[in-house]
Amino acid sequence: MSAVPLANTAAAAWTWDSAYPAPAKLNLFLHVVGRRADGYHCLQTVFRFVDHGDSLRFAPRADGEVRLVAPLPGVPEERDLTVRAARLLQAETGCRQGVDITVDKRLPMGGGLGGGSSDAATTLLALNHLWQLGLSRQRLQAIGLTLGADVPVFVFGDNAFAEGVGEALRPVSLPPACYLVLEAPVEVPTALVFSAPDLRRDTPALAAADWRPGEGGNDLEAPVVARFPAVAERLAWLTQHARARMTGSGACVFAEFPTRAAAAAVLRAAPAGFVGWLAEGLDGHPLRELVAA
Numbered sequence: 645m646s647a648v649p650l651a652n653t654a655a656a657a658w659t660w661d662s663a664y665p666a667p668a669k670l671n672l673f674l675h676v677v678g679r680r681a682d683g684y685h686c687l688q689t690v691f692r693f694v695d696h697g698d699s700l701r702f703a704p705r706a707d708g709e710v711r712l713v714a715p716l717p718g719v720p721e722e723r724d725l726t727v728r729a730a731r732l733l734q735a736e737t738g739c740r741q742g743v744d745i746t747v748d749k750r751l752p753m754g755g756g757l758g759g760g761s762s763d764a765a766t767t768l769l770a771l772n773h774l775w776q777l778g779l780s781r782q783r784l785q786a787i788g789l790t791l792g793a794d795v796p797v798f799v800f801g802d803n804a805f806a807e808g809v810g811e812a813l814r815p816v817s818l819p820p821a822c823y824l825v826l827e828a829p830v831e832v833p834t835a836l837v838f839s840a841p842d843l844r845r846d847t848p849a850l851a852a853a854d855w856r857p858g859e860g861g862n863d864l865e866a867p868v869v870a871r872f873p874a875v876a877e878r879l880a881w882l883t884q885h886a887r888a889r890m891t892g893s894g895a896c897v898f899a900e901f902p903t904r905a906a907a908a909a910v911l912r913a914a915p916a917g918f919v920g921w922l923a924e925g926l927d928g929h930p931l932r933e934l935v936a937a
């Protein structure tokens with residue numbers, strides 16, 4: 645993401661020529677506090693945006709079509725969350741404009757970093773602006789929720805304490821932090837984790853105001869560690885250096901460090917074959933200003 649603006653840049657600065665960032669999120673903690681009648685799980689989590697992610701470009705098309713310039717391996721164009729997001733916007737508004745979408749993919753798929761969800765949210769935010777649709781943030785969040793439980797927070801734009809399936813959001817203020825993220829060479833299907841018989845589903849709910857940075861674990865971690873040795877290995881190694889957790893439904897694990905130098909020293913010591921990177925916590929989504937207050 646370093647090639648694109650990370651500060652909250654004024655809406656007028658974002659044009660058809662811009663690269664639009666789609667940052668990763670980390671779940672600083674994630675508790676499963678219950679289950680809804682439709683099978684979806686009720687969560688409590690804190691989402692933090694970080695300065696590492698995908699980057700998207702948009703080019704206008706005169707024929708009204710939505711096309712992906714280079715589909716991702718294993719994801720048919722019709723299923724790609726960016727294409728689905730753009731087509732939903734057309735369907736919701738009757739907009740006849742088309743677009744070519746290019747995704748510069750840096751986030752691993754099935755990594756728990758919300759990559760696909762962030763790409764979808766960036767598409768909603770960017771096209772609402774570029775096509776001049778004027779949809780409110782609330783409406784974009786509702787459209788995003790139909791694409792996935794993680795999409796609304798990226799549209800919301802503030803680091804957030806989330807409840808429900810992740811759609812009931814309130815802003816949280818988080819101190820500056822540097823994270824070391826280790827990728828695992830596996831793709832963890834979110835649905836598999838939530839359907840695991842050994843998933844703990846009864847963690848007592850917290851009062852949002854009582855949560856403090858550093859508190860809480862990830863209830864999805866145990867079933868993933870039991871099934872994916874590569875995740876277990878990375879978590880065990882990182883735990884020797886700091887308080888390590890899995891993000892989302894995995895497969896990435898992360899730890900927070902007081903300084904970038906401390907995080908870099910641990911990354912340098914990682915065993916051969918481990919892939920990792922450092923990321924600073926952001927105060928908010930870089931496209932937050934794209935939607936009027």
Ligand SMILES: C[C@](O)(CO)[C@H](O)COP(=O)(O)OP(=O)(O)OC[C@H]1O[C@@H](n2ccc(N)nc2=O)[C@H](O)[C@@H]1O
Pocket residue numbers: 671674683684685686687689756761791792793794795808809810834835838892893
């Ligand atoms: C684990 C998290 O990443 C935490 O931020 C999210 O809750 C997952 O969000 P997501 O990847 O957008 O997931 P979705 O595409 O909405 O859901 C994938 C599948 O996971 C299960 N699922 C998901 C979210 C949830 N709260 N309860 C569930 O049981 C459902 O079977 C669903 O069919």
Ligand SMILES: Nc1ncnc2c1ncn2[C@@H]1O[C@H](COP(=O)(O)OP(=O)(O)OP(=O)(O)O)[C@@H](O)[C@H]1O
Pocket residue numbers: 716718719723724725726747751752753754755756757758759760761763764794831832834892893894895
């Ligand atoms: N633009 C996209 N980028 C990534 N994945 C996509 C995209 N469009 C559709 N997908 C599908 O979504 C699945 C989940 O990908 P994603 O990168 O969002 O996982 P994740 O980081 O585990 O997400 P979460 O943290 O929301 O569970 C992929 O396996 C892929 O099939």
